[in-house]
Amino acid sequence: MINGRSGVAEISRADSDMLHVRIAAEVKDYDPADHFEKDPLIYDRFCQFALICARQAIEDSGIDFQKDGLFEETATIIASGVGGWTTIDEAFMRMFKNGRARAHPLTVPRMMISAAASQVTMNFGLRGPAFCVSSACSSGSHAIGEAYWMIRTGRARAAVTGGSEAEISVISQRAWESVRVLARDACRPFSKNRQGMVIAEGAGVIILERLEDALARRAKIYAEICGYGLSADAGDIVVPDQKGAEKAMRTALQSAGMAPEEVSYINAHGTGTQINDAVETAAIRSIFGNHAASLKVSSTKSMHGHALGAAGSLEIVAALKAIETGILPPTINYTEPDPKCDLDYVPNEAQEQPVTGVLSNSLAFGGLNAVIALRKFD
Numbered sequence: 001m002i003n004g005r006s007g008v009a010e011i012s013r014a015d016s017d018m019l020h021v022r023i024a025a026e027v028k029d030y031d032p033a034d035h036f037e038k039d040p041l042i043y044d045r046f047c048q049f050a051l052i053c054a055r056q057a058i059e060d061s062g063i064d065f066q067k068d069g070l071f072e073e074t075a076t077i078i079a080s081g082v083g084g085w086t087t088i089d090e091a092f093m094r095m096f097k098n099g100r101a102r103a104h105p106l107t108v109p110r111m112m113i114s115a116a117a118s119q120v121t122m123n124f125g126l127r128g129p130a131f132c133v134s135s136a137c138s139s140g141s142h143a144i145g146e147a148y149w150m151i152r153t154g155r156a157r158a159a160v161t162g163g164s165e166a167e168i169s170v171i172s173q174r175a176w177e178s179v180r181v182l183a184r185d186a187c188r189p190f191s192k193n194r195q196g197m198v199i200a201e202g203a204g205v206i207i208l209e210r211l212e213d214a215l216a217r218r219a220k221i222y223a224e225i226c227g228y229g230l231s232a233d234a235g236d237i238v239v240p241d242q243k244g245a246e247k248a249m250r251t252a253l254q255s256a257g258m259a260p261e262e263v264s265y266i267n268a269h270g271t272g273t274q275i276n277d278a279v280e281t282a283a284i285r286s287i288f289g290n291h292a293a294s295l296k297v298s299s300t301k302s303m304h305g306h307a308l309g310a311a312g313s314l315e316i317v318a319a320l321k322a323i324e325t326g327i328l329p330p331t332i333n334y335t336e337p338d339p340k341c342d343l344d345y346v347p348n349e350a351q352e353q354p355v356t357g358v359l360s361n362s363l364a365f366g367g368l369n370a371v372i373a374l375r376k377f378d
Contacts, residue, residue, distance in 0.1 A: 001318055001329035002350045007304050008186060008198050014170045021182040024168050025200035025305025042106060043119060044084035049203035049310075050116035050164035051123055054078075058124065061207040062219055063158065065124065075156035076121045076130040077147045078205070079139035079163035081309030082172075083113030083132075089169045116164050128156055134309065137269070138230075139163050140204065141312030141362035141370035145228035147208050148372075157213060162205035162313035173199065179238070181273050187306070189270035189299035189331050190277045190345045192338035197271040200305025204313030206320070222320040223358075224377045227256025233367025240276055240363050245283035248369035252359060253287075256373040260288045262357040263295065263373075265328055267319045268345075269363040270299025271306055278340040280363060285343075296353070298331045298346040312362040316372060319358045323376050327352050 007025040016022040027049070032040035035052050043051065065071050087110040091103040109115060114132035121130045129150060133143040140163025147159035176182050176199055183195040214221055229251030233244035253260060269280055277299075285292045300318045307314055318329050327350050334347035358374040 001300055001303055002327050004330050004332045004349060005303065006186070006332060007200070011168060011173070013168050014173060018170050019173050020177050021173065021184050023185070023198055024173070025198055026168060027201055042110070044110040044115060045086040045166035046080055046084060046164045047110070047116045047119050049166060049201070050078050050205065051119055053162060053164070053203040053205035054120045054124065054160055057160065057205040057207050062217070063207055063209070065126065068213070068217070070158050071125055072127050073157040074126045074128045075147055075150050075159040075161070076117055076126050076128065077133060077143045077159060077161040078117040078120055079133040079143035079309050079313070080113050080116060080165055081134060081136050081139050082165065082167050084111035084115060085167035085169065085172060087111040089171060120160060124160070126160065135368040136364035136366055137306070137308055137311050138362035138364035138368050138370040139309035139312065140314070141316070141360065141372055142230065144206065144225070144313065144316055145230065145370055145372055148225045148228055151208055151210055158207065158209035160205060160207060162203065163310040164203035165308045165310040166201040167308065168199060168201050183272055186333045187272040187302045188333040188335065189268070189272045189302050190281070190338065190341040191334045192336040194272045194274060194277065196273050197301065198305040200307040202304065202307045202314060203310050204317045206313070206316060221377045223323045223374045225372060226375045227252040227258060227373030229253070229255060229371040231369045233369070235367055238365055240279045241367060242279050242283045242286070244367050244369050245280055245361070245363050246286050248371040249283065249287045249359060249361065252371040252373040256375070258357055258373055258375070260291050263288070263359055264353070265322060265355050265358045266295060266297045267315045267358065267360045268297050268299045269361045270301055270331065272299070272301065276363065280361065281341045281343055292343060295343060296328050296346050296351065297343045298329055300329050302332045312360065312370065315360050319360045319374055323355045323358060323374060326354055328355065
């Protein structure tokens, strides 16, 4: 992201000759055998991604569930928008193309949206509260926000949380084509000539824990999650509403005790669709007033695509790294200003500046909104 390098390319996992839109952001050069000792076929692709990221996050955090007595007090909340889509796709191909009489016996446990949450608990022996969140494009942010509240309210001492998605296939791409929101060449959030979004796959997982526990074991702290706002548009199933986005941002700031002027960067939902980007811009201007002119706003979806249920978790990782490094990820493919999108979108190249307060926006289909506020920890 710092280098502004796009992960979007021609689809390799599906027959692109059957598609009108032939690009996506796939996980490149992925071989499950590189990551799993036992047969990885017991896991759907989205579940594999979640397990790999959970493993990375746990290792990076240095947390020791056994030593710290956390097996019973760690929450596991892993989000997904569609769950085991690869498994569903394979079952249809097996039965209706290849003429097999029945689906594979592992089809149900692989396809469940909650499978990733379950497999994370089993792989790491976590016996605390565990569940899946599925709220379309806000799923990953909702999962992290709910984990944050569980710790704040004493229902858990730590959490393994994030989101995972892997739904790139002919069927899913043709379905998205029918909605007419896909770009044909590149994702260009906030640019006047934007055509739409680019579907992606991937996962992001983070470790949350109580401050006193993190300090006691001298953990590396990337940032403090200090606020969480959520709302429903209660309007249209696909068209976003400005008031819903405003309420989620306002609530996040209020719960964090942050003044708008304390926010220096917003990782925007920024899908690259005409309506979404204009509505989000208007909502930011409404909430931040004159300070909006000083804000840096970028959409990392321009590089990693729209990973649907995993989008919010990927973007939290981007926000955390911006706080850690003082480098703002850019909005690439930006070519021409749009009068309806008149903020500083960090166009095309990363920028260096101190980052102390951040909002990460997720504004999902169905009007299900989640915004997480983060603060640099000193």
